[in-house]
Amino acid sequence: MTLKIIVPVKHVPDATGDRCFADDHTTDREAVDGLLSELDEYAVEQALQLAESTDDAEVVALTVGPDDAVDALRRALAMGAHRAVHVSDEAIHGSDALATSAILAKAIEHVGYDLIVCGMASTDGAMGVIPALLAERLAVPQVTLLAELALDGGTLTGRREADHATERLRAGLPALVSVTDQSGEARYPTFKGIMAAKKKPVESLDLDDLGLTGDQLGLAGARTTVRTITAQPPRQAGTLIEDDGEGAKQLAAFLAERKFL
Amino acid sequence: MGDVLVLIDHNDGRIRKPSLELLTLAGRLGTPAAVVLGGDDPEALAVQAHEYGAATVYVAEAPEIADHLVVPKVDALAQIAGEANPAAVLLTSSGEGKEIAARLALRLDGGLITDAVDVLSGDDGPEAVQSVFAGSYAVVSTVVHGTPVIAVKANAVTPEPVPTAGRTEQVTVAFSALATSVKVVSRTPRASEGRPDLAEAAIVVSGGRGVGGQEGFAVVEELADALGAAVGASRAAVDAGWYPHSQQVGQTGRQVSPQLYVAAGISGAIQHRAGMQTSKTIVAVNKDPEAPIFGLADYGVVGDLFDVLPKLSEYARAD
Structure with missing residues (x-):
């Protein structure tokens, strides 16, 4: 039996660019070049490692997003994923996290799976809720925020770095996991991997293919609405001094003035 | 209502x-x-x-x-x-x-x-x-x-x-x-070392690459204790194994918003800024006058943190 692993990934604007909003209050995906969300690279890495330690496994990268989002899939394929699925539809534009999870869940069911491996959050919206939403929709165990994971037969174990404690978790397959940036460095695609990725299949799906209608999706179906967006004035640099032996004394005086000392 | x-x-x-x-x-x-x-x-x-x-x-x-x-x-x-x-x-x-x-x-x-x-x-x-x-x-x-x-x-x-x-x-x-469906086999609370929790602390003192190693964090901890603060670390310091990931401040770590944030030996990469930018007052100590952290610091000292921090701790303790 082939172990089927799906990795949902996101194409996000590069955080080193000047990210901004479009007129309809959605993230502007034109202004700044996009790339595979860095935190999803850790998910691809862990999926590939699990696949490599199994006799027969397939890793499928999945994304929901406009045409350019295929770049994120290509990156995952170049790292070593076997094939990819791209869900794209005009009606998806402006979907909130709840609606996005509905689309992803349908696509995941369409592909079929034993294990879903997510990143801990995207680097743009950064809500970090898609893994929990998918587990709820698919009714599978949610084994999330793992810094370490292992699969032994049908049993998954992992170390979760929770808010105030370290937790050791155990669950059976099928299951959904999310991994943190502590799970292990993501591999860099090799030239061979990049060339091979161009020939790997990318399946394109729209909402019809998934049996979804647009009315619960997109901006119109969103459960939340943005009232205002205000650009924050960048923090102003304050006093900068060179330490000539008196630096600590001057800093202490500043802290005393602000009542911290 | x-x-x-x-x-x-x-x-x-x-x-x-x-x-x-x-x-x-x-x-x-x-x-x-x-x-x-x-x-x-x-x-x-x-x-x-x-x-x-x-x-x-x-x-x-x-x-x-x-x-x-x-x-x-x-x-x-x-x-x-x-x-x-x-x-x-x-x-x-x-x-x-x-x-x-x-x-x-x-x-x-x-x-x-x-x-x-x-x-x-x-x-x-x-x-x-x-x-x-x-x-x-x-x-x-x-x-x-x-x-x-x-x-x-x-x-x-x-x-x-x-x-x-x-x-x-x-x-x-x-x-x-x-x-x-998901069993918590064990749960080990993190040792707080008697310091306030990072997310809740009014003052956070963080160390980065400039701290140079695990032992270097002693001066960061000393200042934190003098101020009654929590200790944070940049991703670079955590990735190098100098400080536990539980104390990482940044986009993929903890996001903090204290009254005072002290950045020692931290350049101020966007990854880090995303986790501390909403702090009320920010001060920074760094050898590199071009470090981006100075662009958002209310008070910056260009200098060696191993000179500045111990002296600052003395002033704080004398207070």
């Missing part, structure tokens, strides 16, 4: 400060009602919740809550919310808090907002303020369909005691089939 449910995060029979903040925020939106799940001493937690304004305290105790991940808490909250029909549900915007919030929003067929830095009462229900794209925009959002489920970051507000006579209601939760 209706009830506003607050999921109480607690430790050792005490409500954690971010949950007290939520009770204060709930008071702006309606009548605060606390939900206490598990815990050694729910009575003590209920008393404390009443002190901070909770008119009703729902208490559910069951082994499932501690022994299994996330879902038992979602089951309990969904059941309580189903009966109380609240105007909103507030949770802390922690890893677990956001996961519970997300699943709850789906169950209640409501709307979800996470990472709020403030919540205000508006004409169309709660208005949540978020700071996005590493602090470059403030976004105000509302929920337009169903119950608003809002996860709020620590330090959004100062908790205010509002002693309230109220009632406590014991709840027997009917757990779902998935409640026991």
Whole structure:
């Protein structure tokens, strides 16, 4: 039996660019070049490692997003994923996290799976809720925020770095996991991997293919609405001094003035 | 105005400060009602919740809550919310808090907002303020369909005691089939070393690449202790193995918003800024006058942190 692993990934604007909003209050995906969300690279890495330690496994990268989002899939394929699925539809534009999870869940069911491996959050919206939403929709165990994971037969174990404690978790397959940036460095695609990725299949799906209608999706179906967006004035640099032996004394005086000392 | 449910995060029979903040925020939106799940001493937690304004305290105790991940808490909250029909549900915007919030929003067929830095009462229900794209925009959002489920970051507000006579209601939760699907085999609380929790601390002193090694963090810890502060670390310092990941400040670590943030030997990469940019006062010590951290510091010292920090600790202790 082939172990089927799906990795949902996101194409996000590069955080080193000047990210901004479009007129309809959605993230502007034109202004700044996009790339595979860095935190999803850790998910691809862990999926590939699990696949490599199994006799027969397939890793499928999945994304929901406009045409350019295929770049994120290509990156995952170049790292070593076997094939990819791209869900794209005009009606998806402006979907909130709840609606996005509905689309992803349908696509995941369409592909079929034993294990879903997510990143801990995207680097743009950064809500970090898609893994929990998918587990709820698919009714599978949610084994999330793992810094370490292992699969032994049908049993998954992992170390979760929770808010105030370290937790050791155990669950059976099928299951959904999310991994943190502590799970292990993501591999860099090799030239061979990049060339091979161009020939790997990318399946394109729209909402019809998934049996979804647009009315619960997109901006119109969103459960939340943005009232205002205000650009924050960048923090102003304050006093900068060179330490000539008196630096600590001057800093202490500043802290005393602000009542911290 | 209706009830506003607050999921109480607690430790050792005490409500954690971010949950007290939520009770204060709930008071702006309606009548605060606390939900206490598990815990050694729910009575003590209920008393404390009443002190901070909770008119009703729902208490559910069951082994499932501690022994299994996330879902038992979602089951309990969904059941309580189903009966109380609240105007909103507030949770802390922690890893677990956001996961519970997300699943709850789906169950209640409501709307979800996470990472709020403030919540205000508006004409169309709660208005949540978020700071996005590493602090470059403030976004105000509302929920337009169903119950608003809002996860709020620590330090959004100062908790205010509002002693309230109220009632406590014991709840027997009917757990779902998935409640026991993920077993928590063990749970090891992180040693706090007697310092305040990073997310809750009024002052944070952080070290980065410039600290140079594990032993270098001694001067960072010394200053933190002199100021009564928590210790943080940049991703570079954590990746190098100099300091535990639990103390990492940044986009993929903890996001802090203290009164004072001291950055020592931290260049100020966007990854780090995303986790500390909303601090009220920022000071930085770095050898490199071009370090981006100086661009957002209220006070910067170009110098060797191993000279500056120990002297600053002396001034702090002499105070």
